[in-house]
Amino acid sequence: MFPLIGKTIIFDNFPDPSDTWEITETIGKGTYGKVFKVLNKKNGQKAAVKILDPIHDIDEEIEAEYNILKSLSDHPNVVRFYGIYFKKDKVNGDKLWLVLELCNGGSVTDLVKGFLKRGERMSEPLIAYILHEALMGLQHLHNNKTIHRDVKGNNILLTTEGGVKLVDFGVSAQLTSTWHRRNTSVGTPFWMAPEVIACEQQLDTTYDARCDTWSLGITAIELGDGDPPLADLHPMRALFKIPRNPPPQLRQPELWSAEFNDFISKCLTKDYEKRPTVSDLLQHKFITQIEGKDVMLQKQLMEFIGIHQCMGGTEKARHERIHTKKGNFNRSLISNLKDVDDLATLEVLDENAVSEQLEKCYSRDQIYIYVGDILIALNPFQSLGLYSTKK
Template identity: 70%
Template sequence: MFPQSGKSLVFDNFPDPTNTWEIIETIGKGTYGKVYKVLSKVDGSKAAVKILDPIHDIDEEIEAEYNILKALSDHANVVKFYGMFYKKDIKCGDQLWLVLELCNGGSVTDLAKSMLKRGERMDEAIIAFILHQALMGLQHLHVNHTIHRDVKGNNILLTTHGGIKLVDFGVSAQLTNTRLRRNTSVGTPFWMAPEVIACEQQLDSTYDARCDVWSLGITAIELGDGDPPLSELHPMRALFKIPRNPPPTLQQPELWSDDFNDFISQCLIKDFELRPNVLDLLQHIFIKQTVSREKMLQKQLIELIDLNQQIGVIEKTSHHGKTDRSRDSNDRHERIHTKKGSNVKTELDEGDDLAALEVLDEDSVTDQLQDRYGRDQIYTYVGDILIAVNPFHQMQIYASQTVVLSFKLMAR
């Protein structure tokens, strides 16, 4: 089904997009480039194009996305793929064009946030419908031995006809008979499963397609609360906490049904060997409530998308020229792909938490502690853990009354 792995794409083999597609407007920003709305010069149809720079982007991620889209986009819940194009441009730089189905209803994250901003919550039946469709898309991937590895609300897009599509397969991975598990730590921090995070520090750790189930559980919370758990933290600190914290829940579980809470708890079982797979979750009572109600729920979803777009147009008009304050928040929700020896953050500002390091291993912790010790910074946080290094000399960092009190407490 897939082209032979290990052979890089020959970009020159792809057609030039200039004769086929015309860019109309910018519609978004992906992980590795902008996304535009384009018009077909052949039949007048519209599509979306993700424009990538093959010089600076990660070639293997482009290849992974191309292979998966080419092989698996024939499903109602996976974005349709119209082809790859290569535009040579000596002046501005060469470009790869991934032309995809236009999902102009926005993401499910946008919809949930917009409703909460208006003081409304998304109805549970609509959430169940969205999750059901996402599960169907994931089942299609998993049956074809592919893990998405970046399931989140921004990667579940809506069409104006109420379609629900999985997108962004740049970090997806194929499983083979000889490699039924993976061991690469990749994804967007707040949605990453504990077993995926563990692969960064433990070389013998592996995971399987059930990491997508964890991410979908986090997405379910996102649809209810507007943000994933720990979103107020630095992404690297969130990575530190996810494996150590108990499974997250909705902020106010009592406001939601027992079935919804149970669905989330099933998705967020920390031991992935005990976590249900996608097929199991399709039989969950929360998901099965959508059966025989699909047309009605799809109609309700279309109405919500319509309303959201109307409000969006009004807000764009009223905020014309103002800075987009949501940009910082969105930037913190970008994915990471950690690799040994890659260019990652290895230094911290004074007072920072070691959990903010992009590589948190024995060498990086030792180097940081040694550096701070040399600057008489004897206290260092790693998440919720405080490390104290004995300075072996007097330091004027405590008032005399603090020292006396400490001796009194020790004497007791």
């Protein structure tokens, strides 16, 4: 059996986790595997472990996350990395264990949904505090030539001490001295910047770290409304609408301050070359309002986390991310081809799927079908009695 390797890493060289860590509880499911709470057998330390499977098809996302965690997790707003382990299992398959800091306060998405469930909403200073901490984490990544590329509420976790941590670097990208921009369409559809989406259709399109600024703006709306814009749509249809629609805003902007609305507007500048960087946003009036209040807001956040946990939390909504560099979507999005009225809602949108759908339409004399906002008319080569001769 050949050693299991990524592009630069021999995973067989990592220690077996069984000697150090014991699984005590299931936390949830991530993009590439399950997440568990673990206990260190030697010192009693609690942590979280992301178990990545299947492991025999080593993917660049796993290696990217490992490299970023290893080099950039030494920051108060990035989840701490405790080590990587390799568990051999002939029955169930070999697996990688990424052991991380336990952020047992849940995600900011969970917290805001808890507020809304109680008929309340998160205060603007508290939103500003959370966004400030996320911006500090992003600034650390960007200063080290790394783009997160999947900033959203579920990837901003909280500790019971009121800490705010960026997590999930599986699709993050490291920039080099000769390659300052990226051209891979990747991320979770509702949070994806227009220029990132454009990379799928326009091969010469690129983007830079300011795609994280857009995603943070969508996250700001999520903190106000509980969901990102277009969340009621199929994610593939959302991908058609984001580049075409005007920049989104809060559902009821009049209920929020001019500063909060302006912060969102700045983040969601459609021309990314005119969009502010995260360093610029740290100077925005909405963010600077927390100066001198951060300790108080951290304590307030701790109290709200405690209230939310006592009430049993909320049902987690999962939004799958996509990665089109490989020419297909995340496997969990793939399903059997079905009849649709809008091709943009197909879970696998490629030439074969579109051709098959058009052939089905033609065979049942359905001459009209949408692709997002575009109407396609098929020539039936016969009279279908759809129109009368009357004017």
